[in-house]
Amino acid sequence: MKLTPCIRLLAATLSEGEMAAQVHLFLSPHADDAALSCGGQIASLTRQHQVTIFTLMIGQPPPEALNLPLAVYFHRKWGLGANVVTVRRAEDRLAARRMGSALLAGDLLEAGYRRDSQGNACYVEPASLHLAPNPADPLLQLLTGESVRNIFQAQGVVLSSDLVIHAPLGVGNHVDHQIVREMALLLAHENPALRLVFYEDYPYATWNDKVVPDALNETAARVQPRTLKRVLHPLDLRARLARIAAIASYRSQLSMIWRRGMVGMMLRTWQFMAQRGGEVEWEIT
Numbered sequence: 001m002k003l004t005p006c007i008r009l010l011a012a013t014l015s016e017g018e019m020a021a022q023v024h025l026f027l028s029p030h031a032d033d034a035a036l037s038c039g040g041q042i043a044s045l046t047r048q049h050q051v052t053i054f055t056l057m058i059g060q061p062p063p064e065a066l067n068l069p070l071a072v073y074f075h076r077k078w079g080l081g082a083n084v085v086t087v088r089r090a091e092d093r094l095a096a097r098r099m100g101s102a103l104l105a106g107d108l109l110e111a112g113y114r115r116d117s118q119g120n121a122c123y124v125e126p127a128s129l130h131l132a133p134n135p136a137d138p139l140l141q142l143l144t145g146e147s148v149r150n151i152f153q154a155q156g157v158v159l160s161s162d163l164v165i166h167a168p169l170g171v172g173n174h175v176d177h178q179i180v181r182e183m184a185l186l187l188a189h190e191n192p193a194l195r196l197v198f199y200e201d202y203p204y205a206t207w208n209d210k211v212v213p214d215a216l217n218e219t220a221a222r223v224q225p226r227t228l229k230r231v232l233h234p235l236d237l238r239a240r241l242a243r244i245a246a247i248a249s250y251r252s253q254l255s256m257i258w259r260r261g262m263v264g265m266m267l268r269t270w271q272f273m274a275q276r277g278g279e280v281e282w283e284i285t
Helices: 033-045 063-067 069-078 084-099 126-130 138-142 145-154 175-190 211-223 237-248 251-257 261-276
Strands: 007-013 023-028 050-055 102-105 163-168 195-199 228-233 279-284
Touching: 023 033, 023 175, 033 050, 033 084, 033 163, 033 195, 033 228, 033 237, 033 279, 050 084, 063 069, 069 126, 069 251, 084 102, 084 237, 084 251, 126 175, 138 145, 138 175, 145 175, 163 175, 175 195, 175 211, 211 228, 211 279, 237 251, 237 261, 251 261, 261 279
Parallel strands: 007 228, 023 050, 023 163, 050 102, 163 195
Antiparallel strands: 195 279, 228 279
16 A cells, blocks of 8 residues: 555554543544444443544434435435434434444534535535535535534533544545544644544445545645554454444445345445454544
């Protein structure tokens, strides 16, 4: 894997003792992202530490947003009728219980529901979700230190030196993951004592051999002159099973992501954990 020089490919394994005095906040753009990417690590950490998942983009869309092209597309895929947010929030709560984590639910809209100032869809086709954010996307206006700080403080998040923030690396380049990554970077910029790590977004990390290096290069450019260090979190059997169980909570998503639904998810996720040796994050150093 060839990366830019500012990335240090140093492997490290964090023991629970090293994190004993810390609070962990996992930023999940949508319901399911934290469980998909970090479910084993979350389940492990909750045995001894305070862990919270903050799902930012789980707000209730206004009626007029339900007819936007991507809203119609995904609602048909999910088969949840008019109760999309209600069901997805319930799935999120179930997954958090299975991992032993606390859960915060934000009120931002995910990309398929967002409209520009003229009322037009910001993202029209599925492929548009994996490009640069639309300059007319209203969430881009929130990417200031003050606005992001307010979002977190409104949820009761204390931005103290013992807080570890786990944010998406942006593998797969989903616009919502890019925006949440930027929010985390803004928080870290304003609060240098915070510890910020980036998780490899799953299942995007399985797409091909380029998506992880591409995301690393993009994120490394944003943190210069600091660098990124690879951190491996080995998972015991209990943690791996917890990750599988947590992902299985999102029944509305399984058949859309994996051809064989639940069975496909279990096989592919178990294989991915085995290949990685657990779960991988990248820490700013």
